[in-house]
Amino acid sequence: MKTILKSTIALFAILAAFTSCNNSGKSSGKSGALAGNVAEKVYVAPGEHDEFYAFISGGFSGQLSVYGLPSGRLFKVIPVFSQDAEKAYGYNEETKPMLNTSHGFVPWDDAHHPDISQTNGVIDGRWVFINGNNTPRIAKVDLSTFETTEIIEVPNSAGNHSSSFVTENTEYVVAGTRFSVPIPQKDMPIKDYKGNFKGSLTFISVEPEHGHMDIKFQLIMPGFDYDLSHPGRGKSHGWFFFTTYNSEEANTLLEVNASQNDKDFIAAVNWKKIEEYVNNGGGTMMPANYAHNVYDESTHSATSTMKKEVLTVNPLEVPGAVFLLPTPKSPHGCDVDPSGEYIVGNGKLSANLTVHSFTKMLDAIENEKFAGDAYGIPILNFDDVLAGSVEQPGLGPLHTEFDGKGNAYTTFFISSEVVKWKLGTWEVVDRQPCYYSVGHLMIPGGNSQKPWGKYVVAMNKITKDRYLPTGPEVTQSAQLYDISGDKMELLLDFPTIGEPHYAAGCPADLIKPRSKKIFNLEDNQHPFATKNEADTKVVRDGKTVHVYMTMIRSHFSPDNIEGIKVGDRVYFHVTNLEQDYDVPHGISMIGANTSELLIMPGQTETFVWEPKQEGVWPFYCTDFCSALHQEMQGYVRVSATNAKTPLKWSLGENIE
Amino acid sequence: MKKSNIIMLIAAILPLGLFLFPLWKITLEAPQYPTPLGMYIHINDFSDAHPHDIKNINLMNHYVGMKYIPEAIPEFKIFPLGILITSIIGLIIAFKGNYKWFLFWFVLMMVLSTAGLYDFYLWEHDYGHNLDPKAIMKFTNPDGSVMGFQPPLFGSKDILNFRAHSYPRLGALFLGAGMACAFIAYSMGKKAQKKRLNLAN
Ligand SMILES: [Cu+2]
Numbered sequence: 001m002k003t004i005l006k007s008t009i010a011l012f013a014i015l016a017a018f019t020s021c022n023n024s025g026k027s028s029g030k031s032g033a034l035a036g037n038v039a040e041k042v043y044v045a046p047g048e049h050d051e052f053y054a055f056i057s058g059g060f061s062g063q064l065s066v067y068g069l070p071s072g073r074l075f076k077v078i079p080v081f082s083q084d085a086e087k088a089y090g091y092n093e094e095t096k097p098m099l100n101t102s103h104g105f106v107p108w109d110d111a112h113h114p115d116i117s118q119t120n121g122v123i124d125g126r127w128v129f130i131n132g133n134n135t136p137r138i139a140k141v142d143l144s145t146f147e148t149t150e151i152i153e154v155p156n157s158a159g160n161h162s163s164s165f166v167t168e169n170t171e172y173v174v175a176g177t178r179f180s181v182p183i184p185q186k187d188m189p190i191k192d193y194k195g196n197f198k199g200s201l202t203f204i205s206v207e208p209e210h211g212h213m214d215i216k217f218q219l220i221m222p223g224f225d226y227d228l229s230h231p232g233r234g235k236s237h238g239w240f241f242f243t244t245y246n247s248e249e250a251n252t253l254l255e256v257n258a259s260q261n262d263k264d265f266i267a268a269v270n271w272k273k274i275e276e277y278v279n280n281g282g283g284t285m286m287p288a289n290y291a292h293n294v295y296d297e298s299t300h301s302a303t304s305t306m307k308k309e310v311l312t313v314n315p316l317e318v319p320g321a322v323f324l325l326p327t328p329k330s331p332h333g334c335d336v337d338p339s340g341e342y343i344v345g346n347g348k349l350s351a352n353l354t355v356h357s358f359t360k361m362l363d364a365i366e367n368e369k370f371a372g373d374a375y376g377i378p379i380l381n382f383d384d385v386l387a388g389s390v391e392q393p394g395l396g397p398l399h400t401e402f403d404g405k406g407n408a409y410t411t412f413f414i415s416s417e418v419v420k421w422k423l424g425t426w427e428v429v430d431r432q433p434c435y436y437s438v439g440h441l442m443i444p445g446g447n448s449q450k451p452w453g454k455y456v457v458a459m460n461k462i463t464k465d466r467y468l469p470t471g472p473e474v475t476q477s478a479q480l481y482d483i484s485g486d487k488m489e490l491l492l493d494f495p496t497i498g499e500p501h502y503a504a505g506c507p508a509d510l511i512k513p514r515s516k517k518i519f520n521l522e523d524n525q526h527p528f529a530t531k532n533e534a535d536t537k538v539v540r541d542g543k544t545v546h547v548y549m550t551m552i553r554s555h556f557s558p559d560n561i562e563g564i565k566v567g568d569r570v571y572f573h574v575t576n577l578e579q580d581y582d583v584p585h586g587i588s589m590i591g592a593n594t595s596e597l598l599i600m601p602g603q604t605e606t607f608v609w610e611p612k613q614e615g616v617w618p619f620y621c622t623d624f625c626s627a628l629h630q631e632m633q634g635y636v637r638v639s640a641t642n643a644k645t646p647l648k649w650s651l652g653e654n655i656e
Numbered sequence: 657m658k659k660s661n662i663i664m665l666i667a668a669i670l671p672l673g674l675f676l677f678p679l680w681k682i683t684l685e686a687p688q689y690p691t692p693l694g695m696y697i698h699i700n701d702f703s704d705a706h707p708h709d710i711k712n713i714n715l716m717n718h719y720v721g722m723k724y725i726p727e728a729i730p731e732f733k734i735f736p737l738g739i740l741i742t743s744i745i746g747l748i749i750a751f752k753g754n755y756k757w758f759l760f761w762f763v764l765m766m767v768l769s770t771a772g773l774y775d776f777y778l779w780e781h782d783y784g785h786n787l788d789p790k791a792i793m794k795f796t797n798p799d800g801s802v803m804g805f806q807p808p809l810f811g812s813k814d815i816l817n818f819r820a821h822s823y824p825r826l827g828a829l830f831l832g833a834g835m836a837c838a839f840i841a842y843s844m845g846k847k848a849q850k851k852r853l854n855l856a857n
């Protein structure tokens with residue numbers, strides 16, 4: 001009887017929250033004069049540039065999209081973990097190795113949390129890191145080319161979710177597993193999960209000059225689910241914090257069985273201590289098998305290397321490095337404020353928001369005030385580390401970001417709103433509805449010591465009536481709020497690709513001046529590059545044919561090729577001879593089981609064509625490049641396998 | 657050394673600035689080129705205003721059948737030699753000559769510069785009018801004659817979708833300043849001579 005009463009009250013509360021959303025929505029809709037003012041705030045006049053870049057993950061699209069703020073205009077979709085026919089990523093020979101894993105070619109992933117590199121705790125705009133959740137991977141996108149240039153697979157991990165956040169000098173990008181699994185993997189009963197499955201927290205070092213990634217060590221933790229993470233910063237630099245759920249270590253019906261404990265944990269990891277331990281020869285090298293894929297800008301090509309071992313660390317080997325902070329109930333977001341003092345645990349089933357104090361945590365550790373341990377890892381007392389809690393701010397807290405002015409902004413999934421509250425006093429100062437069911441939110445520079453607290457972007461899971469309908473699947477969306485004043489103000493809705501899971505943003509001026517316009521043809525080190533028309537050729541090697549082709553407005557060289565035979569494997573290595581900004585050319589071949597190529601000025605790309613039928617088959621430029629784009633075409637004559645047609649090619653004259 | 661001779665000395669040296677700075681610049685503006693295409697003309701070379709500009713000018717121009725801007729033209733050998741020789745003559749005059757010779761040098765430079773400009777005009781005319789008969793795009797003037805694409809010798813002009821600008825640069829200024837100095841040296845020399853004659857009277 002009691003439970004029925006309770007759930008009725010809860011249901012009522014949820015309904016009330018939704019109702020209140022609608023009310024406030026309507027009231028803001030009424031003020032027409034204000035609406036005009038709002039439009040002005042997001043209006044970026046034709047030819048003008050946005051103030052901020054926003055990199056919004058595509059979630060299950062496996063990609064990363066580039067938007068401008070405040071306009072919400074989409075500029076580019078950067079393929080990361082998914083093949084993209086538009087750019088030939090994952091289709092051309094050069095980028096296929098990027099999607100190699102220990103499971104083979106995996107041309108999709110679930111891209112969740114982008115994070116921009118930092119120097120001295122401030123966003124530097126050099127790279128964006130993003131995690132592949134499904135087949136654990138971390139990717140690096142170079143912001144001079146807006147291309148994915150490195151992907152490292154994470155062994156001993158499953159559901160790479162608490163990623164990919166960077167420390168304040170980009171020393172490490174972290175990859176925490178969501179699912180615990182047998183480490184190393186083996187055939188065993190699932191019911192024996194408890195005590196046998198383990199969770200790995202992987203620290204990937206980033207070489208400061210070129211950003212080269214390498215797994216430095218893996219911390220092998222108890223078999224909880226590791227949900228999200230954030231680096232310490234400022235005073236807590238050197239620590240990393242991970243929320244956990246399923247501290248019950250259940251393995252079935254988790255919605256019930258992982259929601260039993262009143263408190264789960266935030267795992268506090270002193271990575272500097274572990275780094276020191278590892279640098280002194282600590283840790284255990286474990287056999288592993290994982291891919292490390294690197295794209296080289298000078299060869300315009302990626303290589304994939306399989307790595308065979310990984311350094312693991314048992315937390316018990318490094319006393320004083322790992323502690324557990326009890327946090328109510330199944331915390332999701334784990335967010336550290338810009339000063340590094342406050343660690344916000346967003347207990348998604350909790351009525352209150354829990355905020356831990358870094359200073360109190362250090363105190364408790366120093367005085368060894370432990371409440372017990374989990375598999376030997378000390379658990380601190382909840383009351384000893386609690387800085388304060390925000391009472392009843394909303395329903396279903398997920399994530400918190402900070403404006404750098406002493407305010408925090410938390411999203412509430414169930415009550416569908418962003419709530420602004422004050423650090424230190426823990427009082428709620430404002431709230432704004434979201435349409436609807438908000439997940440992450442983003443303030444440019446959010447994961448740094450210096451947020452640009454002018455806007456917050458809320459990323460919503462449901463839009464229903466907000467846009468023109470497009471069948472059962474409607475767009476997910478982001479909403480932009482102005483947070484420069486005391487009260488938040490909703491400025492804009494804009495649709496997003498896939499699921500806008502999380503985002504990272506920074507002032508445009510950090511990236512714009514460094515953006516590449518062309519690739520220098522002289523610097524092109526592609527093994528099959530052709531740097532001028534005179535060097536174009538077609539070379540047969542058994543049943544393999546290499547076409548060394550060039551393209552420039554408005555022709556291919558050669559444009560006629562004869563002597564190709566059914567059953568050949570024909571490689572088109574195509575170099576774009578242009579050296580002018582914004583003049584890519586494309587090429588596609590009839591019947592090729594791949595995408596077109598989209599080749600930037602000075603770049604070489606390759607696709608394979610295996611002709612299966614005799615005939616004369618056309619190819620053409622796929623990117624409208626010039627007044628004579630439509631004339632940019634050519635033919636390949638395909639003869640029977642045993643035919644004597646000589647291999648010949650030409651441009652501007654007939655093949656005799 | 658007389659004041660006028662010192663100025664003549666400067667006059668003879670100034671044109672050497674042509675070896676340091678470009679003589680002329682042609683700029684092509686079009687909506688598709690937010691950063692205009694540009695080409696510098698030096699005493700002995702063509703150069704890009706921004707990387708690859710000449711290549712991109714060639715690419716644009718081939719549609720109307722204009723030839724590629726050559727890597728080198730014979731003038732690049734003749735002009736530097738001319739400047740060197742006239743500077744040496746200027747120096748000799750500055751040390752040995754009187755004001756009448758300054759005028760001679762000034763006139764010599766005027767004649768040579770005019771000849772140079774005329775040569776430049778001829779080259780531009782050929783470049784803009786001697787079109788490939790198989791040109792992809794053919795344009796005619798309102799009177800039916802074949803449209804030329806000659807950039808202006810001096811000033812600005814619309815050519816199809818481009819606005820072309822052609823103006824002297826620092827090198828030309830050095831040359832001009834040198835010639836002006838020679839004329840000043842001549843005037844001063846003449847004035848001084850007059851004074852001396854007056855005194856003698
Ligand atoms: Cu084309």
